[in-house]
Structures are given as C-alpha cells and as structure tokens.
Amino acid sequence: xxxxxxxxxxxxxxxxxxxxxxxxxxxxxxxxxxxxxxxxxxxxxxxxxxxxxxxxxxxxxxxxxxxxxxxxxxxxxxxxxxxxxxxxxxxxxxxxxxxxxxxxxxxxxxxxxxxxxxxxxxxxxxxxxxxxxxxxxxxxxxxxxxxxxxxxxxxxxxxxxxxxxxxxxxxxxxxxxxxxxxxxxxxxxxxxxxxxxxxxxxxxxxxxxxxxxxxxxxxxxxxxxxxxxxxxxxxxxxxxxxxxxxxxxxxxxxxxxxxxxxxxxxxxxxxxxxxxxxxxxxxxxxxxxxxxxx
Numbered sequence: 001x002x003x004x005x006x007x008x009x010x011x012x013x014x015x016x017x018x019x020x021x022x023x024x025x026x027x028x029x030x031x032x033x034x035x036x037x038x039x040x041x042x043x044x045x046x047x048x049x050x051x052x053x054x055x056x057x058x059x060x061x062x063x064x065x066x067x068x069x070x071x072x073x074x075x076x077x078x079x080x081x082x083x084x085x086x087x088x089x090x091x092x093x094x095x096x097x098x099x100x101x102x103x104x105x106x107x108x109x110x111x112x113x114x115x116x117x118x119x120x121x122x123x124x125x126x127x128x129x130x131x132x133x134x135x136x137x138x139x140x141x142x143x144x145x146x147x148x149x150x151x152x153x154x155x156x157x158x159x160x161x162x163x164x165x166x167x168x169x170x171x172x173x174x175x176x177x178x179x180x181x182x183x184x185x186x187x188x189x190x191x192x193x194x195x196x197x198x199x200x201x202x203x204x205x206x207x208x209x210x211x212x213x214x215x216x217x218x219x220x221x222x223x224x225x226x227x228x229x230x231x232x233x234x235x236x237x238x239x240x241x242x243x244x245x246x247x248x249x250x251x252x253x254x255x256x257x258x259x260x261x262x263x264x265x266x267x268x269x270x271x272x273x274x275x276x277x278x279x280x281x282x283x284x285x286x287x288x289x290x291x292x293x294x
Contacts, residue, residue, distance in 0.1 A: 028055060028086055031124045038127070048084075055082040057126065060097075061133045063141040073143045073162050074100035076109075078133050080126060087124060090117040099166035100143040109136050143168035148209055149177050152230050159225040161217070167210045171225030178219055181206040 046056040057080040065071040081092040093113050098106050116132050146153050147170045159171040205214045255261050
C-alpha cells in the first residue's frame with residue numbers, strides 16, 4: 001500500500017505590528033544622528049513627542065562653491081516634515097526663504113525633490129533630498145530676475161554684485177546708486193548742521209534699494225566694473241499704434257479749432273506789460289512812462 005502524504009500547509013509567520021513600528025521608530029533617530037554629524041550646526045531638528053508626532057528637519061542650502069560664499073548667488077531653506085510612519089511614508093517637503101530663484105524654478109525644485117522622495121519610499125531618503133537640493137542650486141547658480149536699478153535682466157559674463165541680504169544688482173548700476181546716495185546723505189548732514197538739527201542715528205549709510213538693509217560695498221571696485229550690455233531695441237510702432245496716433249491727431253486738431261487747446265507760451269505773454277520811456281518827454285525829474293500792451 002502506497003500512502004501519499006498530503007502537502008503540509010505552509011506556515012507563515014506574520015511580523016507583529018508593534019515590532020515593525022518599533023523598527024520604524026528607531027530608523028529616524030539613527031538617520032538624524034548621522035545627518036547631524038555631517039551637517040553639524042547647519043541642521044536644525046525639531047523632534048516631535050517621541051515618534052507620535054512629525055519631526056521637522058530644517059537646513060539652509062547653498063550651491064557647492066568650495067566655501068567661496070561670494071560666488072553663491074542662490075539659496076533656500078529646505079524643511080522636511082517627517083511623519084511617524086517614515087520611511088514607509090514620504091516626508092512633506094517645503095521651500096522657504098528662496099533667494100535668487102524664480103517662482104518657476106521653486107516649483108520645479110519642489111517637484112524634483114518630491115520625485116526623489118517618492119522613488120526612495122521605504123528607505124532612508126533624507127540625506128539624498130538634502131544633497132539633491134544642493135545639486136540643483138549648483139546647476140542654477142545665477143540670479144534670476146532683473147536689476148531693480150536699471151530694470152534689465154542679468155546676462156552671461158556681466159559683472160553683478162550680491163549683497164549680504166542676497167539681492168543682486170549690476171555692479172555698474174550699484175556704483176552709480178551708492179555714489180548718488182552718499183551725496184544725498186552728505187547734503188542732508190550739511191542741512192542738519194545749518195539748521196542746528198540733531199544728528200542722524202549713528203551707522204546710517206547707503207541702504208539696499210530692495211529691503212533697506214545697510215549695504216557693505218567697495219565703491220572703487222564697483223566703479224571699475226563694466227556697464228551692463230543692455231539690448232538696444234529701437235521702438236517700431238505697429239499698425240495698431242499708428243492707427244491710434246492718427247485718431248488722437250484728429251481729436252487734437254478738432255479741440256484746437258474749438259479753442260480747447262491752451263498754448264502755454266501764448267498764455268504766459270497774454271497779460272505781459274512793459275514800461276517804456278516816452279520819446280520826446282521833457283522836463284525835470286523822471287521821464288514819464290506809459291504801459292504798452294502787446
């Protein structure tokens with residue numbers, strides 16, 4: 001007799017929920033400890049109530065310029081809100097205090113970091129997010145927008161200056177602005193001295209035209225910078241502008257015929273009176289005079 005043994009039922013051991021959650025709870029503190037050893041004081045960590053509340057990790061990122069801070073033209077603060085279910089749930093990513101970046105660039109950075117977080121679901125991804133943010137800033141290390149002094153954008157190979165408040169100007173434009181403001185401050189000081197007014201507050205100097213923070217600059221170095229290459233685009237009115245000009249010319253002529261246009265020169269001399277000596281006047285004393293109307 002042959003007895004065929006029935007297949008033994010597969011034995012599956014399911015990991016207890018408390019065990020998996022315990023491993024998850026231990027993953028974040030260990031990862032944060034590594035991050036603190038790498039970024040030192042640059043990293044700020046707000047630890048929640050154990051792991052029952054989200055942790056907030058905050059770091060200000062700059063381009064990789066080999067510690068040359070004068071060559072760092074863009075930056076932003078990366079805030080990672082890490083949920084209790086991390087790494088099985090992606091952290092919430094926020095970008096705060098961006099400098100030198102357009103709204104479009106900020107949105108693109110957020111989308112890229114979100115994709116990195118989604119691709120690393122289930123793994124330690126905080127370090128990768130921070131380094132990805134630095135990489136993006138390094139690739140976009142040129143100020144976006146316009147010089148608020150000349151209202152022109154920044155072109156390649158143009159000399160521009162970054163202030164300590166992370167605002168950007170053409171060096172040539174900033175030199176003209178700083179020199180003008182220095183002259184204004186000097187005139188105001190002389191007026192106070194003449195009127196015996198109390199002196200201005202100590203330390204008042206040339207201020208940033210954007211945020212009014214006192215600027216630190218080298219005027220001689222700014223003056224040596226070449227002027228920006230503004231695009232020369234001669235104005236050429238289109239068909240609509242030409243039509244509008246003809247319509248306004250007709251209205252002007254109509255108002256002029258009806259006396260609705262005032263000639264400032266004619267009005268200025270309308271009641272002008274001159275006094276001239278009368279020819280042939282005799283007698284002692286002052287010669288007579290009579291008004292002559294135009």
